Amino acid sequence: MDVLLRARRVVTAAGEVARSIGVRDGRVAAVEPLDADLTAAEVVELGADEVLLPGLVDTHVHMNDPGRTAWEGFGSATRAAAAGGVTTVVDMPLNSIPPTTDIAALRTKRRTAEGRVYVDVGFWGGAVPGNLGDLRGLHDAGVFGFKGFLLHSGVDEFPPLEPDELAAALREIGSFDALMTVHAEDAHTVAHAPAPCGARYRDFLRSRPRLAENLAIARVIELARRTGCRVHLLHLSSADALPVIRSARRDGVRLTVETCPHYLTFSAEEIADGATQFKCCPPIREAANRELLWQGLADGTIDCVVSDHSPCTPELKRFDSGDFGAAWGGIASLQLGLPAVWTEARRRGHALTDVVRWMAQRPAEQAGLADRGRIALGRQADFCVFAPDQVFVVDQERLHHRNPVTPYHGRPLAGVVRTTWLRGVPIDLDSPPQGRLLTRGGA
Template identity: 50%
Template sequence: MELGSTVGAVLDVGDSVVMPGLVDSHVHVNEPGRVSWEGFWTATRAAAAGGVTTVVDMPLNSIPPTTTLNHFHEKLREATGKCFVDTAFWGGVIPGNQLDLQPMIQAGVAGFKCFLIHSGVEEFPHVTACDLHAAMKQLQGTGSVLLFHAELDVQQPSEETADPCHYSTFLQSRPDVMEVEAIRTVTELCLQYKVRCHIVHLSSAKPLEMIQEAQRAGAPLTVETTHHYLSLCAENIPAGATQFKCCPPIRGSDNRELLWSALKAGQIDMVVSDHSPCTPDLKNLESGDFTQAWGGISSLQFGLPLFWSSASKRGFELSDVVRLLSQKTAQLCGLDKQKGSLSPGHDADLVIWDPEREFEIQEAGIHHKNKITPYLGKTLQGVVCSTILRGQLVYREGSFCPEPLGKHLLIPPRETQEALCEAF
């Protein structure tokens, strides 16, 4: 079976695992406007190399952000002809754009994301309580979903003399209480409006009990965590190693184990990459100043082996990988009738991989545009051998289909909120 060839050919995969292609519902592609950080061509090649057959692009850090219908159309134009895997798109909620939300739903965005704290880029401002109530009123009855970067500014005692090159200085600046208070706000809104809500990149285990209480009270609320919160811990981050910086921050090892326990208990619904790359200069590697460096980790290509390397040691099975990295992420963005499952009628999206084989992450094998990652030199378990997109072989053993075969996935408006909630 040749790269780019379609169903009808035979691909002998031996003893390898054949699974649904991964659906990574949290990816910052950054095109248009910040293609030096990443772009559709490089991001989706990296996805294919990692067994990811569907990515869902975040509304920032592109310029312009995906916050109006015109900006969404611009995003679609820029992505055309550049995607090696299928791509869907989130819209954004920012102050004053509530009347743009329903037109974007009709045009096919998967849902919306907002920030409760500074986003890191000026063109995507965070929302206030007033903005959220206005947005919720527009989203009621649409079946759409609102994603929250759930941190709130909480006054902390400043330590003027703390060394900005020590990771602990950055960690202390974004304590668990910021997530706890933000998620308190989310749960109240979710219960008031009964609009589907989703908490992205949960880093702290402390809000989990509050989330469960809201769910028991009828809140249509889901939550994700990321590979870096499950793979890394604050104690092992060296001084000046700003490639480890992300927001919310990587917390301690005890917290990490609580996240794994919550994942096993079904209290966390899915695992994503939150691939958020930048150019090397923005990581301030020379100064090693965590307070000034860009917060974001690149891992789109390595999500499957990152997860499996840790999960397999904690009693997780291959069926859990499918559920957490394919099925639930597809459900979140309304793609579960098409993606994330090896069921009749679904797209023939497959990842073929060897869960026993180990490999070391080396710069030459990284397909992201910028090679900065905290995982450089790390040995992982689980090698992606081939990736098949809608029956076509798009990646095999380091080689790619010569032409990008990915399509734009425009999500039909969901008829009722209840229909979406039934998926979970």
């Protein structure tokens, strides 16, 4: 073996167990009892307070590079990912300029990322009006699937799909069995809701009602049923949609669902007026809704938890006025997802095995990343050394994403990432980055 890691607590398919994990050529070559007679060039003994987890997989990250690198970039985002125990991310197709809606834009994005990523990075393609003919080419070029919006995305260069355009995109994407991910909020409902202006969070919440999510999700499910396309619902916020999702799955609709740490952590009742660092779309809803999302995770209706890391410059959050209508909507949390979810999960009786399923195994499965997301023979040797009982208070100035803004600032969280390993080597943020660019099916 190149490396042997011995730990009293390792999260594997068998649960949380004592194991020795051997690594050879960047892959897991042995999963044996703790006292197994194995040799390696290097032996690492984890501390009694540490747990060895698989590296997390975050399939919903906006790195905004190229074009909006003042907001974020491949270097800063992947540093934050590595610091948070995340070893694989998949970059969203919008907020960069150009957006990833054709092969030329994908090539531009890959050239921009080359040599700058600290973790492995894949790419989603975009489905927008007028690029139906580009979707198969993007798929063949290795994107992990496609993303579309049903209302304004926040940036003009990534327009939303009308219902007939969404249906056409699903038919096309389904014809080569790719995955379509959808930001599901109904544009008509949002357009007729109260305007999102002013500093009162409750007014902003009324501007993005649950009905907008519920109607859009129902429409997406019906189109998925008709076309047979695999569909993934992004950042579920409204727990009202859970019964419809369960029903669709019972009917055989090929549907997966994600939610995000901020929907599982915060509640509308605690968000102060003018606190625009909490603005995201769909919005953070009430505490009772949050608890129903946790139930949806527990019973498997919600498959996974990913960050939807969508940062911007401090000026765009409009802290000068606290105006929720004018502020950019997005939560910066890539580095904090694991402790945020673990803090709330253990309060509700969940184990680290559950968190690993939601944040490593299921996102990897959803994106088709068959060689990661678990500690098992033959898998890529990506690990997170996690101290689950160590408590810290979030200081946004110590985070690695580009701009020091996050709603988690000042919040006490449980769980500290001590080391992150990529292909059997600890990630050193003071050394040149060693991450790889991924295509669907391989590097």
